[in-house]
Amino acid sequence: xxxxxxxxxxxxxxxxxxxxxxxxxxxxxxxxxxxxxxxxxxxxxxxxxxxxxxxxxxxxxxxxxxxxxxxxxxxxxxxxxxxxxxxxxxxxxxxxxxxxxxxxxxxxxxxxxxxxxxxxxxxxxxxxxxxxxxxxxxxxxxxxxxxxxxxxxxxxxxxxxxxxxxxxxxxxxxxxxxxxxxxxxxxxxxxxxxxxxxxxxxxxxxxxxxxxxxxxxxxxxxxxxxxxxxxxxxxxxxxxxxxxxxxxxxxxxxxxxxxxxxxxxxxxxxxxxxxxxxxxxxxxxxxxxxxxxxxxxxxxxxxxxxxxxxxxxxxxxxxxxxxxxxxxxxxxxxxxxxxxxxxxxxxxxxxxxxxxxxxxxxxxxxxxxxxxxxxxxxxxxxxxxxxxxxxxxxxxxxxxxxxxxxxxxxxxxxxxxxxxxxxxxxxxxxxxxxxxxxxxxxxxxxxxxxxxxxxxxxxxxxxxxxxxxxxxxxxxxxxxxxxxxxxxxxxxxxxxxxxxxxxxxxxxxxxxxxxxxxxxxxxxxxxxxxxxxxxxxxxxx
RNA sequence: GCGCCCGUGGCUCAGUUGGAUAGAGCGUUGGACUACGAAUCCAAAGGUCGCAGGUUCGAAUCCUGCCGGGCGCGCCA
Numbered sequence: 001x002x003x004x005x006x007x008x009x010x011x012x013x014x015x016x017x018x019x020x021x022x023x024x025x026x027x028x029x030x031x032x033x034x035x036x037x038x039x040x041x042x043x044x045x046x047x048x049x050x051x052x053x054x055x056x057x058x059x060x061x062x063x064x065x066x067x068x069x070x071x072x073x074x075x076x077x078x079x080x081x082x083x084x085x086x087x088x089x090x091x092x093x094x095x096x097x098x099x100x101x102x103x104x105x106x107x108x109x110x111x112x113x114x115x116x117x118x119x120x121x122x123x124x125x126x127x128x129x130x131x132x133x134x135x136x137x138x139x140x141x142x143x144x145x146x147x148x149x150x151x152x153x154x155x156x157x158x159x160x161x162x163x164x165x166x167x168x169x170x171x172x173x174x175x176x177x178x179x180x181x182x183x184x185x186x187x188x189x190x191x192x193x194x195x196x197x198x199x200x201x202x203x204x205x206x207x208x209x210x211x212x213x214x215x216x217x218x219x220x221x222x223x224x225x226x227x228x229x230x231x232x233x234x235x236x237x238x239x240x241x242x243x244x245x246x247x248x249x250x251x252x253x254x255x256x257x258x259x260x261x262x263x264x265x266x267x268x269x270x271x272x273x274x275x276x277x278x279x280x281x282x283x284x285x286x287x288x289x290x291x292x293x294x295x296x297x298x299x300x301x302x303x304x305x306x307x308x309x310x311x312x313x314x315x316x317x318x319x320x321x322x323x324x325x326x327x328x329x330x331x332x333x334x335x336x337x338x339x340x341x342x343x344x345x346x347x348x349x350x351x352x353x354x355x356x357x358x359x360x361x362x363x364x365x366x367x368x369x370x371x372x373x374x375x376x377x378x379x380x381x382x383x384x385x386x387x388x389x390x391x392x393x394x395x396x397x398x399x400x401x402x403x404x405x406x407x408x409x410x411x412x413x414x415x416x417x418x419x420x421x422x423x424x425x426x427x428x429x430x431x432x433x434x435x436x437x438x439x440x441x442x443x444x445x446x447x448x449x450x451x452x453x454x455x456x457x458x459x460x461x462x463x464x465x466x467x468x469x470x471x472x473x474x475x476x477x478x479x480x481x482x483x484x485x486x487x488x489x490x491x492x493x494x495x496x497x498x499x500x501x502x503x504x505x506x507x508x509x510x511x512x513x514x515x516x517x518x519x520x521x522x523x524x525x526x527x528x529x530x531x532x533x534x535x536x537x538x539x540x541x
Numbered sequence: 542g543c544g545c546c547c548g549u550g551g552c553u554c555a556g557u558u559g560g561a562u563a564g565a566g567c568g569u570u571g572g573a574c575u576a577c578g579a580a581u582c583c584a585a586a587g588g589u590c591g592c593a594g595g596u597u598c599g600a601a602u603c604c605u606g607c608c609g610g611g612c613g614c615g616c617c618a
Binding site: 033041079269350415501503 | 544546557561564567576579599
């Protein structure tokens with residue numbers, strides 16, 4: 001697929017305003033919330049009133065005073081000056097055939113503006129099991145990666161392994177403490193150590209299986225491999241695992257520090273080296289690059305790491321997804337990238353927190369005491385599909401109340417099953433049709449007469465599946481994955497509605513074939529949409 | 542005190558980035574299975590979009606000030 005209906009309309013409107021008024025303006029296109037207003041609308045005439053000095057409806061008439069793009073059957077001026085467009089039946093029917101012909105590539109675009117994009121997410125400290133916020137980050141990050149790929153970008157996913165610094169040292173000390181404790185030695189837990197029970201289990205495993213290995217390295221690798229395993233199970237793939245400790249050896253950190261010094265952006269205060277972030281970005285506070293003991297602070301290494309993404313690896317855009325406790329970091333990193341000449345290339349997405357709700361109450365968690373609901377417990381509890389769905393069905397910047405009871409339910413109340421059920425139902429109908437002797441092989445190539453699809457329910461479905469690509473584009477461009485689950489929910493709804501009103505396999509052979517082609521296209525769309533979200537489309541359930 | 546996020550039917554959330562009569566799901570009430578899957582469908586009730594100003598043809602959306610909730614504010618990461 002090269003170009004969407006939305007783009008066709010935008011290009012046409014652009015051409016018209018240039019021809020008529022010699023004005024270049026980005027026309028806004030939207031799907032009207034009321035089907036009486038057609039498939040696509042624009043408010044362009046309102047936008048032009050000032051420049052053109054005419055009433056909106058006059059402008060609308062002038063714009064329409066020529067042939068409209070062929071994909072539309074008609075266009076009308078409505079209200080005070082909207083222009084509404086209706087897709088032609090030919091276009092809708094061709095669309096069904098095309099979806100069935102290219103089920104796997106549907107909703108994927110090639111773009112001449114293709115960019116090299118890196119998206120970094122999760123990047124949890126390798127000091128313990130992944131938590132719920134990491135799970136949310138995994139669901140959102142992997143889905144955004146899928147979306148950006150869908151609209152034609154080259155996307156690399158990366159997990160930054162923070163295998164250096166203070167936290168890792170504390171992990172090692174806590175681990176040694178647990179080992180000593182099991183051996184019955186009298187030792188004390190380090191201050192700020194990790195109290196979680198998991199270290200006790202690991203300590204036992206270490207003593208039994210690999211007592212000869214370096215305990216610090218062993219525990220790090222152990223936790224890291226567990227994190228990798230759970231993320232893979234959560235259908236979250238990383239192209240790259242980037243090690244902080246390796247990176248620290250490359251000399252890049254020193255170089256970046258020197259560059260900041262040369263730019264006059266570093267000062268000393270109480271023995272530490274500070275970055276003048278506030279001079280570049282008013283929202284950012286100055287922060288420490290080198291501590292008074294000579295150690296690099298986390299902020300400095302992170303600046304060098306992000307600079308590396310642009311300078312050594314050539315990404316055009318980098319998205320970094322951070323948890324809510326890192327929002328102060330956002331302005332700092334952006335100011336540092338600006339200082340190094342990478343204006344507006346780093347986009348930091350702050351993901352808000354997750355509250356687990358059980359029996360109407362918030363589940364209390366304390367990381368300090370090691371009392372947290374971990375990602376693997378969650379997946380065990382509600383399943384990958386439901387978990388991904390619930391994480392994705394909210395805007396990233398919204399706080400998320402994750403209702404465990406609802407997610408566990410495999411019933412009608414759980415939206416993810418509602419969507420999957422629509423898919424499974426279609427597969428079931430296809431099997432039924434096949435058994436009845438309907439020739440559903442090669443449904444995309446036979447001469448199916450889609451003009452048989454005249455009922456309003458069929459018409460709604462044709463229109464809805466045609467707009468799938470618009471939803472993908474919107475979701476990708478705005479980095480808002482939740483658009484896809486919402487779209488799928490609506491599609492499933494109008495499919496179920498159609499199903500109860502009309503028989504797919506009926507007495508009329510031509511109509512049967514047309515409807516089989518229609519539902520087959522719907523199934524393909526559901527499958528594509530769910531695939532973007534990392535959710536399975538089951539043939540049976 | 543400063544910063545970030547949020548405030549939309551009883552509950553959880555959408556609202557196409559300033560557009561047409563504010564929409565879904567759950568819950569509630571009442572209906573629909575002797576033909577393709579009832580994990581479904583249909584219908585009804587339920588709203589001063591936290592409050593008050595402002596910007597304009599037009600505001601749930603933008604600006605200002607309050608109110609309420611969550612999170613952060615370290616030479617930790």
